[in-house]
Amino acid sequence: MYVWKCWRDGRTRFIVSVVALLALCVFFSYMQVKFRFGMIGAGPPSSVSQAWSSATCFVLGGVASLFTLLCGLVLGASSLGEEFKERTADFLLVRPRRRSYWVWTGWSVGVLELSAMVFLAAATTFGTLAYLTGHVQTWRPLATAVPLALGGAVAYGLTYFMTVVARNGQQGLTYGFGIFFINLLLPVAAIYHPNLHVPSVLEFMVGACQWVAGRSKAFPTGSLVLWTAIALAFPFAAQLLLERAEV
């Protein structure tokens, strides 16, 4: 029933986000194919494969990644923590379930929504490219759904946790955004301290898409493990916090 409620609360926002993202994917794929490669319809094979690879990197690795991260951040702010501000936590937490149930169920709904969104984005991009270039070059763009979903889950988990800490969606969002921007800018530090490399989630998403597009050889195993662990750490931390909390 809590699943139904979480879905119901975010239904409109979900649909709007999906529509917006798909529109962006179609638009930018079109721009890539037409303007960068000057072609619609079949073109020389090398150009087609370049178009596909480029679109995967730019549309999915770039535009969709950013959009997904932003969606994730915003989604996390309307989570369990917000119930404290609305005083509905009194009602919810008296239902006969463990605290861990609320955290993981709510979080899972959010992750599923994000996953569905990115899969649709990848599929739409794939479909647009196939349509514009006249044939299916490769199925690989669909695989970008994985790193995109993972990145989204990290951003989502971040504000989810911060909202539980602050017991307020707006504050949670503010803190989350703050931390996110710092994380975004971390690769800049690498310029000044070449030995220091702190990973940024966007970097991971872009890099993974580049691998999918064939632009980089190394499978980003380390990053995958790292960001999966971080994605799961946030809800776990939220659970620990909630179990000890005074409502």
Next chain:
Amino acid sequence: MLLHVNPASGVPTYLQIETQVKHYIAAGALAPGDALPSVRKLAADLRISTNTVARAYQNLERDGVLRTVQGGRTYVAENPGSFLKSERIRRLRPYARQIVVEGTQLRLDPHEIMELVQQELDALEEVNERYGDLDRKSR
């Protein structure tokens, strides 16, 4: 059976019920064999706890005023208060004592107190007669 209880009064609610039932019987409004409402119904109607009503019914049964059958229904006992005379007198004595104490406190002399009791007896007799008339007419 329509009762009235005042929860804000200093008198415990179960006692109010007992007193009223006894009064109704004495006045003839309730006759031996008449059925009383179930504990649940009376409690719900009066908006008071079933425990209170149950206690009143139990006390009345213990005093021989009411009788409960197998099925759970409660009736006015055939011979309310059919104890030995000595037992009946023993039960009434505390009330008599209370009248005496209160009356003395109020600086009434014994003659006035006795007259008061007689007046109450007369009033009850009058009500009984009136009810008795109605009762005979309706049967």
Next chain:
Amino acid sequence: MNDMAIWTENLVKLYPGVRAVDGLNLNVPRGVAYGFLGRNGAGKTSTIRILLGLARPTEGRGRVLGFSVGREQVAILERTAYVSESKALYGSLTPRELVRFTRGFYPNWSDEAAAKYSRMFEIPMDRPFAKLSQGNRTKVYLLLALSQGADLLLLDEPATGLDPVVLDEFLRILVQDVIAEGRTVFISSHQLSDVEQIADWIGLIDYGKLLLEARLDDIKSQFRLVTVAGNGLPQTESPEVLLLASEGNFHKYLVKKNADAFAAELSRQGATVAEVSPLGLREIFLALVRKEDPCTSGNAGEMAAPVSSFLS
């Protein structure tokens, strides 16, 4: 302790600077209506929140329906229905949707009961909760609590915003559908008249401590207000006697038990016993929480300090 609906032992809850609950020993039997009374801020809500697992006790322990507070909390929540003081619910959901949301959690939920109560209370089932009046919000909360099939109802100010007709209906439902079924009702309120009507037991709390816990009937048959007149009356010390007020020659005592014996004793000491009268719950409440004398509320400053404290 397992046959009690609610049992606590030395329950303490400290917040910064305040002892909200201060060594509370509650004993609520099963199948009764228990009125939990106290002023605002006396510790009623804090106690209830501890029992529900919304707050953690600083010290002490408790059992609800035989299950341990804290360790077996989910088992408690399965069997307990709660009406909170704030009565907040999801603003965008309608009562119908709220019923749908809630029923899934409780195997003993009764759809017939929910339909019956929604009709009785005349709740607009398809209007979003945020748009409901305070009275309707309370009714929705009551509907959810009553349909749950719970063994224990914890009601924190359940009458907020209810008009007298609805309140009367609610009391009838409590008697007929809850108490008559052998379930327990725990009402925390400062609306004394509602509580006095329906309660079998009373627990009176002040500054986090239980001042009194007894059957209401016993309280009414034993508590007496004894007014005496006399010169140089010795101050009587006893856990059962509280000197409420003195004005010149007159002294007013609250006597918990054996009031006649007390009156007789004072008589013997030469005083004139002016009156021995029973007390309603409101008067007892006011006398015990150390505020104005119920009978001489016009005489500020005549209040004498209690000669004895009495713990129950």
